[in-house]
Amino acid sequence: MSEENTTYERLINWLDENDARYELIDHQPEGKTDVVSGYRGHPVEQAAKCIIVMMKLTKKTKRYVLAVVPGNKRVDLSALKGLYGGIYAGFVENATAESLAGSVSGTVLPFAFNGEVELLVDPGMLKHEYIYFNAARLDRSLRLHSDDYERLAAPRVESIAEDEPSHVSEHGGADRQA
Template sequence: MSLHTFDRLISLLDAGGARYRVVDHPSAGKTEEVAKVRGTVHGQGAKGLVCHVKGNGIKRHVLAVLPADCQADLAALAKGVGGSRASLASPVEVATLTDCVFGAIPPFSFHDELLLVADPLLFSRFDELAFNAGLLERSLILATEDYRRIADPKPVSFARLTPS
């Protein structure tokens, strides 16, 4: 959907001296399938979920990033951001806040009203992260430490490893 998001992402990474490579591939539906076409391990994927967090005086949108082989604990996410409950945003809200469709959201926020958080598990397992970069047919494989340094997400523990 968004070549604009891809271009912004590349400019940000280049300005930050990031180590990355671009992978063009056929669109794939599930995170396991995308990992295969990228030539990466499933857990290297950085999955981004746009969520609403509400309660305790909080009402905000959050881009929650976690390893692709994990599930999001939305209650833990809400608590980590100061709220009491969280839910997934609608497709319209996702498109408005990210300029991307579901499945193509990179783990970076380019919108002032979208707080970026990442589960610390994302940083401890692999030297490189892989993610769709604004388009379902284009991914980036990025050094994990460069992602953490450039994106600077707020750390929030909300990921649960899924049984294999």
């Protein structure tokens, strides 16, 4: 069984054991927040965009943060630096993110199952009745009641989201947080 499937099974078992109210949604394989939100049929701001950030607190001390923001926003790295008193905040490489999350890029869960990662959630994620996210798989998502998410994840809640830029990058590509 792949690590991705192990993470998926762990998630489903954990949600069931904790009486979470959720629904599974099968769809075309996709990891981009805006595209998969369309497949799932909900506004993109209800999607959990999950990004692992490496914070350098000193030259020799670092911490990993799982930043969860609404799908129509992006992670505000300056806000993260300020919250942690860090000297640097940046997105981790895909291989590091996948190792820490136990799933492939585009399927990072909004839960910190890895003790090396601290969960930080923007309050905008908790204002809707449901949150949506890929369930550690590109072809299956979850619709989870927000109050169950907050109860189970027990996240630190801080304002860490900022608006997406209204232009395409100079290279014509999408933002890395997609």
